Amino acid sequence: NAGVMQNPRHLVRRRGQEARLRCSPMKGHSHVYWYRQLPEEGLKFMVYLQKENIIDESGMPKERFSAEFPKEGPSILRIQQVVRGDSAAYFCASSPRGDYGYTFGSGTRLTVV
Amino acid sequence: ILNVEQSPQSLHVQEGDSTNFTCSFPSSNFYALHWYRWETAKSPEALFVMTLNGDEKKKGRISATLNTKEGYSYLYIKGSQPEDSATYLCAFISGSRLTFGEGTQLTVNP
Numbered sequence: 001n002a003g004v005m006q007n008p009r010h011l012v013r014r015r016g017q018e019a020r021l022r023c024s025p026m027k028g029h030s031h032v033y034w035y036r037q038l039p040e041e042g043l044k045f046m047v048y049l050q051k052e053n054i055i056d057e058s059g060m061p062k063e064r065f066s067a068e069f070p071k072e073g074p075s076i077l078r079i080q081q082v083v084r085g086d087s088a089a090y091f092c093a094s095s096p097r098g099d100y101g102y103t104f105g106s107g108t109r110l111t112v113v
Numbered sequence: 114i115l116n117v118e119q120s121p122q123s124l125h126v127q128e129g130d131s132t133n134f135t136c137s138f139p140s141s142n143f144y145a146l147h148w149y150r151w152e153t154a155k156s157p158e159a160l161f162v163m164t165l166n167g168d169e170k171k172k173g174r175i176s177a178t179l180n181t182k183e184g185y186s187y188l189y190i191k192g193s194q195p196e197d198s199a200t201y202l203c204a205f206i207s208g209s210r211l212t213f214g215e216g217t218q219l220t221v222n223p
Contacts, residue, residue, distance in 0.1 A: 004156075033210075033211070035213075041215075042202070042213055042214065042215040042216060043157070043202070043213040044213075045210045045211065045212060045213075048209050048210060055209050056208065056209040056210055058210070059210070091156065091157075093157075098206075098209065099144070099145055099162070099164070099206070100162065101147055101149075101159030101161075101162045102147070102149075102157075102159060102211065103159070104156035104157045104158070105156060106155070106156050107156060
C-alpha cells in the first residue's frame with residue numbers, strides 16, 4: 001500500500017500562473033482532506049471531499065481556489081492566478097471513514113515567484 | 114470559531130526525562146480528538162483517535178488521556194529519547210472537519 005501520494009513535491013510558479021496539486025488517497029480511502037500550512041503557522045483546513053462530492057469547503061478562499069475528487073483519478077487542488085501569499089505547503093490526507101485517523105501525504109511545497 | 118489550544122508551544126528535555134503536554138478544546142458537542150506526531154521534513158502521523166470521556170490510549174512509551182467534560186487531553190512520553198523529537202499536534206473534530214492546534218515542539222537532547 002503506497003500511502004497517500006502527492007505530486008509534485010515542489011512546485012514553482014510565477015505570479016498569475018495556475019498551480020495544480022494532485023493527491024491520490026490510500027487504497028480503500030474515500031475521504032480526502034486538503035490542509036495548508038503557511039510559513040510559521042499550523043495546519044489550516046481547506047476542503048473535505050468524497051468521490052465526486054465536496055462535503056465541506058468552508059476553509060477555501062472564496063476566489064481562485066477550487067478542488068475536485070473525480071470518480072476516476074486523483075483529487076486536484078487548483079489555484080488560479082497565483083499570488084506570493086499562496087506560497088505554502090499543501091497537505092492532503094485521506095481516511096476510510098470520517099471518524100478514523102487521517103493518513104497524510106508528504107505535501108506539495110508551492111513557491112510563487 | 115473553534116479553538117484548539119496546545120501548551121507548551123515548545124519543550125526541551127534531556128534523554129530519559131518523562132514529559133507531558135496539554136491540548137484543550139471546546140467541551141460542547143464533542144465527537145473525537147486526534148493526536149499526531151510530525152517529524153521535520155516528514156508528514157504528520159496519527160498516534161491516537163480518542164472518543165470516550167476517560168479514554169486512555171497507549172503506544173509504546175507514549176500515552177494519552179481524555180477528559181471531554183472539561184475539554185482537555187494530555188499526551189505523556191515516558192523516558193524520552195532523541196527520536197521522540199517532533200511536533201505533537203492535537204486535532205478536534207467538529208462537524209466534518211478536523212481542526213488542528215498549533216502543536217508542541219519537543220526536542221530531546223542526548
